[in-house]
Amino acid sequence: MNEIDKLLNDYFEGLTSIEEEKRLKQYFESDRVKPEHRMYKTLFAAFSQEREWTSPPARLPRESKRKPFNLKLWIPLSGAVAACGLLLFFTTPFSRFQKPDYVVIVNGRHITNAREARCYADRMFFEAEKEMKESFRPVIRARQITQNMDADKIFEGVHKSITDRQTQEK
């Protein structure tokens, strides 16, 4: 039994390796196929022909630029948002309705912050002082005019100047 007969026997028993089968294919594709083997030539030719069958081009949908919905990311994220919402809901309303410990009324305004109350009070005092000064200015001026227009002082001055001249003439 020659090598090809042995390979063919093994082939039909399903015992040949890929390499041995390649040798068989090469043999049956060649011009030196023995007459007793010719009937198998078409079998190997058919396998070669089937190897030429190609698939149609695959049609893929366009890849969306938008990332697919990632459930693993969204579950903890939505949980965190819900927790923050609940925290705000339970903390903010209570603090809003609670009475503050410190309340000062400055110029009719309710202030709960001590620092703010002091600043506001200082500003109000400053403005009041300024207003008072401006409102008393005409009175001060009138007093000055009254003092300047005193008749005794005027006559005393005139008398003094006359006496000074008489003294000089003598």
Add this chain to the structure above:
Amino acid sequence: MDAQQFQRQILCYSDKMYRMARSILLDESGAEDAFQDLVLRLWERRDQLDIIENKQAFSLTSMRNLCVDLLRKKLEYGGLTADIVSSAPDPQQELEEQDSLHNIHRLIDSLPELQRTIVRMKDVEEIEIREIAQILYMSENAVTVNLSRARKKLRDMIVTIQQSEEKQYERNR
């Protein structure tokens, strides 16, 4: 897995997937539809394909499962009779056909689905027995047995045709 990776790692097996579909379904246009269907399914799940080590085995297993499902549905709804899958061509009728290659394709197609799938994986796709076993979820021994049976059936059919041809030739002399 992006489009380029999908092209490189999955679509490189397109021809093998298509040929497997054609071998199982015995229908060229049906095989094209099945191939396209599988490609779309794999594309939709491309994010999960990275973890698969043997992508050839995975692609071919998916193709076979899809085609076997299609065959089963066709059989259930009467679109396909069992005869189509297992009927052997009449040698006399085959003699009348001049295209011997076409006859061999028909002989292979006449084998049971599992046998023709195995014989084509080995002889057309040149896939090792170990990997065929992995693709078909079978033992290597079972693959070898089915391969041997398929090849021997083909040999017997070829011998029968050969003898018929010789008788016909002597009769005509």
